[in-house]
Amino acid sequence: MLELSPANVAAVEAFCRKLGWIAPDESIEGLEPAGEGNMNRTLRARLAKRTLILKQSVPFVAKYPQIPAPENRIATEDLFYSTLAADGSLSMRMPSRIGFDASHRLLALEDMGTEGDFQHLYRDGFAELNGRGLFTALIYWLWRLHALQGIDAAAFTNREMRALNHQHIFVIPLMSGNGASIAPGLESIAAQFAADEGLRNIASQLGDIYLGKAAHASRPCLLHGDYYPGSWLHHDRIGVAIIDPEFAFVGPPEFDVGVMLAHLTFTGFSQQDLMTSLRSYVTPPGFDYGLAIRFAAIEIIRRLLGVAQLPLEANAEQRIAWLNTARTMIGT
Incomplete structure (x- = not known):
């Protein structure tokens, strides 16, 4: 080869x-x-x-x-x-x-250009998204994706990639001694989360929905599967481009929305900002806002306590605050 x-x-x-x-x-x-x-x-x-x-x-x-x-x-x-x-x-x-x-x-x-992705938002904040109308473009693109009809769900099962992602989102971050290189100062709260049976149970339930083992009320949609600033590219003509859909599958639209909301939290969006932002997203039939928020919470936990760390410059105090916010969002 x-x-x-x-x-x-x-x-x-x-x-x-x-x-x-x-x-x-x-x-x-x-x-x-x-x-x-x-x-x-x-x-x-x-x-x-x-x-x-x-x-x-x-x-x-x-x-x-x-x-x-x-x-x-x-x-x-x-x-x-x-x-x-x-x-x-x-x-x-x-x-x-x-x-x-x-x-x-x-x-x-x-080639969509060499300007790079949007992970600098974790450092610079979300103002650029609002100021240039890029946030509206990102929401609109996600809505249009979730509105597609006639998708061959069998062709988009992507089971092996979902199984890999499932472990890194819903399981490993809540395992004691998971080997992740977490930021200094998070050891105590990581241990608390790993010992929280209620939190692990909710994560397990969310994981079953992600894998298609448990039902959800919303209409299954084609998902990007990893809709975060690392999949958004600066583009000199259209402002923002979308790449890297290798985790795509047909499933709950709340997952894509939740992942996006989690990363907006890391860029400085408040809880009120997050709910306001969803107003421009035209929800598919049966969309469950609560499920989207819980997916957002587990993504926050995963990115702070799991293997796939982000280029965050936040101190331990801010990271702990995010984790406590996530625990509130997830309902424990």
Whole structure:
């Protein structure tokens, strides 16, 4: 299998030319990392007059090689891009699909630019989202995604990726001695949370809903699955673009909304701000605001006590306050 690596330019170039992703008279001048590439190997291919993004899934998490991951996850991402291509309001904020090779688990996409993602909001606050109208755009995109009809739910089960995510969202953060590199000063509250049987039970119930093992009242929708600032890219023309739908599946819309609300909390949104923000989201039939808030709470806990830490500059006091807020939100 072709290895996507900055040191493998000649082989990658020959492969891309063979598949028609680059023209016969084009050559790849270099391969370089494109962002952090948490899940996949993700490189920017530089040609003389353009660039493109190449993504390859490997049997582990690219950022955490010690964590195994489903190696065919890139196929779900390809299907997501293909499914949304016909809806202009959604596809306008996503990279165009250039091609996909299943045997090498390699996806070629339009390059959305080098301005980076929105994780700086954790440091700078959410003012930029409101000031530039980007928050409205993010809410509108999510609403349009959840409003899609006729989605083949069987094609979007994504069970192996959901099983991986389930462990890291609903189980590991509430395990004693989970091995996560939590911020200094959180040891005591982490132990309290791990010992809280009621909290663990609610997390388990939410996890069952996420996995499709328990019912929810809302109409199942196609979800992005990881709708947070690391999946939002700055774009000079459209303001914000959406990437990395490898966790996509058909399930409860409250999950996408909850994840977004959790990360808005980290950028400085108050509880009142969060509820106000939902007014511009047109809810699918049966949408449960309480379930969205509980998903938000578990995401807050996961990002502070789990493996996938965020670039937060908050001190221990602020992190403990967020955790206590999450415990209130989740209902214990």
